[in-house]
Amino acid sequence: MAEGDVREDFVRSQLEPMAEFFIVIHPMCLRDLLERLETEIIRNVLTREKGNVRKAAEILGVKYTTLYFKVKKYGIEPVLFETPRH
Amino acid sequence: MAEGDVREDFVRSQLEPMAEFFIVIHPMCLRDLLERLETEIIRNVLTREKGNVRKAAEILGVKYTTLYFKVKKYGIEPVLFETPRH
Structure with a gap:
C-alpha cells in the first residue's frame, strides 16, 4: 500500500465520526468548523x-x-503552554 | 456537563491523534491540512x-x-455521489 493511501485512509477514518457529529448532532457552518479545527491544531503544536x-x-x-x-x-494565549520555570 | 463541554471534549479527542499523525509522522503545512479537511467534510456532506x-x-x-x-x-465530482437511477 502506498504511503499516500495510508494517509488517505487515516484522514477518512478520523473525519468520518467528526463529520457525523458536526453535521448530524451539532450542526455548525463550514467556516466555524474549519476555524475550530485550525484552533485545535495550533493549540496542539504550541x-x-x-x-x-x-x-x-x-x-x-x-x-x-x-x-x-x-x-x-x-x-x-501562548504563555499558557510554556513550561513553568522553577 | 454543558453541551459546549461535550463538544469541546469530542473535538479534542478527535483532533489529538490527527494532529499527532500530521505533525509527527506526515508533516504537512497548515494550509494543506485545512484544505484536506475541508475537502473531506464537503465529500461527506455530498x-x-x-x-x-x-x-x-x-x-x-x-x-x-x-x-x-x-x-x-x-x-x-458531485455526480459520483448521486444514487444510480434504475
Missing part, C-alpha cells in the same frame, strides 16, 4: 513547542506573523 | 445529499456559489 510561536510557525509552514495573527484572532 | 450541491451548501451554511467554487477547486 503545546509541543511549549508556547514558542516562532517554532510552531516553522512546523505549520506559515510565517511567524501569520501564526501570530491567528493566535490573536482565536484568543489563544 | 455523500449524504447524493451529490446535491445546493442542499450540501445549505447544510454547511455557505452560498451555493461558494461551495460550487470549492468543489471545482478540490476536483470533487
